[in-house]
Amino acid sequence: MVLIVEDDKQAGRLLGDIFAEQGWRVVAARTGPDGIRMAHAEHPDLVLLDLMLPFKSGDEVLAAIRAESQVPVIVVSARETTRTKIDLLHMGADDYVTKPFDVDEVVARAEAALRRAGSAGTVGVVHEAAGLLLDETERRATAGGHELALTSTEFGLLTALIRAPRLVLSKPQLYAEVWGAEAGYDERTVNTHMSNLRRKIREASGDDPIRTVWGIGYTLRPA
Incomplete structure (x- = not known):
């Protein structure tokens, strides 16, 4: 299951359609507090996280998720400075995609994150x-x-x-x-x-x- 934390309706709908077409169940949150609550309640396999969210920022959502879970988190944001990206990676984000995003790139990065998380199976070693x-x-x-x-x-x-x-x-x-x-x-x-x-x-x-x-x-x- 994929959790999309995105307050922009158009971007959230596009991301949801992308992953629904890949066969994933998709749930969505429109605010920071809802994103934290749903990450805790739904135990998603992957989180796509915007930074500019109402009530709590994406940085705060990421910190709250990392306090209790190592679920793969890909930040999807219009912020594209090197400092922002490095800071988020240090906080525990697995990857970063800049808006406007390419659909194929989002899918490729998500598939790579899920492979790293073991969703595609691991060797018993x-x-x-x-x-x-x-x-x-x-x-x-x-x-x-x-x-x-x-x-x-x-x-x-x-x-x-x-x-x-x-x-x-x-x-x-x-x-x-x-x-x-x-x-x-x-x-x-x-x-x-x-x-x-x-x-x-x-x-x-x-x-x-x-x-x-x-x-x-x-x-x-x-x-």
């Missing part, structure tokens, strides 16, 4: 490396024995790294693996989500096993 334990079936990860509260994007990045612990993965490789090659490479997006992932690992374990290979990408530190 448990990985262990550099003090990290990751279970793809349960979609759980721990660092130093402490469970990590990861968004689907952060989990996807960690999965890519831990599947190939001795390889250096370039940023374009990680983007293609996690977001899907069709989504359009964005280095800032990789950097921001990787920063969030590393912070959570450090907070949980006091350690950071992810190494930056300058000018190339990232790898896990050898055990």
